[in-house]
Amino acid sequence: MVTTAIEGRSLGQIAWTRLRRDRLALGGAVVIVVLVLAAVLAPLLTKITGGSPTDFHQDLVDPTFSKPKGDGVFAGFSWDHPLGVEPRSGRDVFSRILYGAQISLLIGFLATLLSVTLGTVLGVVAGYMGGWVDTLISRTMDVFLAFPLLLFALALAGVIPDKAFGLSGNALRIAVLVFIIGFFNWPYVGRIIRGQTLSLREREFVDASRSLGARGFHVVFRELLPNLVAPVLVYATLMIPTNILFEAALSFLGVGIRPPTPSWGKMLADAVPFYSVAPMYMVVPGLAIFLTVMAFNLLGDGLRDALDPRAR
């Protein structure tokens, strides 16, 4: 008879077991993996279908109505153009969606990284130090939260010159969008982290560490941060879709990426005048945004359930 010792399981192991049981979250994760792969492999995939995102195929467009030639909702769909062609120009929608995914995911990830980093650092400092530092950081957060972000983004993106900070063209646009979206969203993370830190720093293990002579630096990085990984991870996953939507909104309003580089928000904006004659052109980027945002949200929810200590 073999006796199996009852092993203690780490938080990570528990979370992984829980996550594996959550079909929705796994589904979300799969969609995200597929999306990232598709975005990274866009040049390869579009080579197979043969469509470049910027080549015009105006022979496929009805000149009178500017819509793809053919009848029915799926006019313009073919093996060469699996998701149809764009009205007016006849550009391949499939490849524009793939290349658009690059932009959307890149900006979504980078902006989230920026705001989560800023939010975590400042949140921990505020929560741990307390006193006037906390007051200063907390009031700053209040100011940022009260900021009319969309209006500011519109104004800033409109006046950015061609070359700045050693960047030019679309690289600069992407940097500006990442900055606007990331820099103004950190207080949302910061407030949560500050609250968590406030409750953590009173816990016994922190007291124990301090009584053993640990300094602030050690306490923050060795004792507090590891315990903050769970909320940071959950919040980051939930922030990515919000940021993707914000990028789409900015592109929709015309201050996003420069044409002819595709972006989902811009595609939606372009589709507005054609929604009645070429509805699929609006549905496709709309679905892409919808799927991405939902996948991230499902994964984020699943992560939260898996990592939440109270649900253990």
Add this chain to the structure above:
Amino acid sequence: MRRKTLVVGVVLALGISACSSGGDKDTKTGTAEFNAADSKIVNASDKKGGTLNLALSDDWDSIDPGNTYYAFSWNFARLYGRSLTMFKPAPGKDGLELVPDLATGLGTVSDGGKTVTYKLRPNVRYEDGTVVTAKDVKNAVARTYARDVLPNGPSYFVELLDAPGYQGPYKNPDLNAFTGVQTPDDSTVVFKLKAPFGDFDFLVSAPQTMPVPQAKDTGAKYQEHPLSTGSYKVDSYEPGKQFVLSRNPNWDTSDPNRRQLVDKIDVKLKTSAEDIDNRLLAGSLDADVAGSGVQAAAQSKILSDPKLKANADNTFTGRLWFFVMDEKVAPFDNIECRKAVQYATDKVSLQTAYGGPIAGGDIATTMLPPTIVGYQKFDLYATPDNKGDVTKAKAALTACGKPDGFSTSILLRADRPKEVAAGEALQQALSKVNIKAEIKSVPAGQYFTRFAGAPEYMKTNNIGIAFHGWQADWPTGFGFLQQLVDGRTIKAQGNTNVQEMDDPAINALFDKAAGSTDAKEREAIYGQIDKAAMERASVVPFLYGKGLLYRNPAMTNVFIDYSYGMYNYTLLGKQ
């Protein structure tokens, strides 16, 4: 010199009412068929009564005739005001002809062209019964000097009339201080010009010469109730809501340019363009005042249904879409490089980007559109089917010393989807001859103040190519071309001669036209200017703008006014 066209979203609607039998009247004028109102009066009728239900997706800048600058507004103002001259209310090219309105005849020129005299028609009265005098016209022109009070209208009179330092009638109520217009008696208006100006009769067709009695002139508040001399008077104007006009009881019935058929004209404001289309199709509206064409959805409904199509017109809007190459920005300082772009441009793909032959327009090869006085047909840079000629473009590139192509930037307005699409199409066409163009999109609101209209900006940012669109204040070659190609109009801000074309020979032709008193001679000169400007190869016209307008079959006496590129409003009735 840019009369604005109201462009909201994509395109606007001019509509239809129910499917009542529209064209069953057997008259010598036209019955309802596609494009009928472009050349004939559709549904000619003397029937009185009814209400004309109109709508506008936006609002007037002002209904004060002295403070408005929209094409539709100038067209509509003729219902409640009479300027010295006006465009003949007639279909086709006849509509480009000037006829006297408040005056008894066109201007009498003397003093070598520096004095222009008009005699007023007797017995023209305001809606309250008082008689119109020459002083009222003088006051109307004097008001245009008060830019701080009435900022919207054009400033031609300020620029042309000989009245140094005059500040307008609000700072100094004594009209005698205004020397630009003199009134020797109650029925004579004399304009004193700094220099001869051949198209002066066209200038006084603007609503800025509609009489405004000084006693009733309340400055910026005058728009609350402008006194009518036309066939209709303003009942109420609520900004953003409604504009209602009714018959003017004191209208001079001998007026040959207007009729008074419907009882009431009701314009609903700030109605969404989409909504306007739907209501027109449902029959609760007669027309969209803006007159720039229906939206894509309505367009496909109309064109695919022969019954609806019979009530539609596809007309020139008088607008030209083009792009320019800045002659001061390398490599476009070399004419051969400009020619390379002329030949490389695929005008068909630009046309498709703008909505195709119906909603977009006809492919352009000249700067003057066909509905402008002075238009001559020619094509200096013809390519097979207008689709571009790579061989000729490459030859020009070699002649320019850039056989391997070059890089440049295309400037356009971000909030104009058609322009962005056209920019992308141009980028594609240029890439075929190794011209690498990067698109730079900027806000339309500051396009001419900060970007394309600022030569300094063009140079520092190395912008070689800029998109442009133009509509004239009055439909002659002078009105259309002067601000575009006269080198003396180049300015540091608000510059519309974006290509910075400054050719002494062209400038001299403008002076020759201004000094000429012979309309035929002027017309020939305008054609010469067009050709000379095209020879410099820095302007690439690609589209004579067109719109699909819809006329309600219940409306009578409908026709397109070529001078405004939309339906005429002064003769309309209801069945």
